[in-house]
Amino acid sequence: MSDFITYDSRDALFQGLAGTVEEQLRAALAAKGTASLAVPGGTTPAPFFHRLRKADLNWANVRVMLTDERFVPEGSERSNTRLLREHLLQDNAAAATLVPFYQLAEAPEDVLDSLRDAIEAALPLDVCVLGMGADMHTASIFPEADLLAEALDPQAPILLPMRAPNAPEPRLTLTAPVLQAAKAVHILIAGADKKTAFARAQSANSPLEAPIRIVQEQAITHYAD
């Protein structure tokens, strides 16, 4: 299934996606008592977080993680963990459990082992919301990244370090099999440049060229200008 929803405004986009994610988390909580959610970092999702965090859910039983992290301390403006703490884990969602995606160390390779178990315990994801860059990367799976082929491999480990020409710092990312195994996958994009990139990805030859392709068919894409 591939579905592309165009909203009349960004406000409607963020509200609509938050409502859908809320209902999917509610269904997971009702079915098994717990739920897991992965969300993107970057510049787009904060207004979506502001709406979702007010949802009347049993947040204490929800595990929240990032789809990917820039390997920078939380004090950095570029920290996705900081974004999550400041914009999502507030109001009702303050009761959720944050699954860590960062630890202070020299390099992402140094923290893989200590982060992996908590991430694995929250899989498969009930809901995965992904962003996309204008270069068609998703999570931190970038075109021309050093471990691109490894991250796309169906046998990939759940978490990989990543370095890419378009990424100013090293990254940690969930890999393709984890993203594809989520029970619900949403892509959140805003702005004409992202719509153009999304269409370009649909006609690309391979996810090596356009990593967002790994979820384009199964995801619901949510878009506003």
Ligand SMILES: O=C1O[C@H](COP(=O)(O)O)[C@@H](O)[C@H](O)[C@H]1O
């Ligand atoms: O670096 C990242 O970029 C993408 C897209 O971010 P945006 O600023 O264009 O919205 C994001 O999905 C990813 O999580 C983040 O680490």
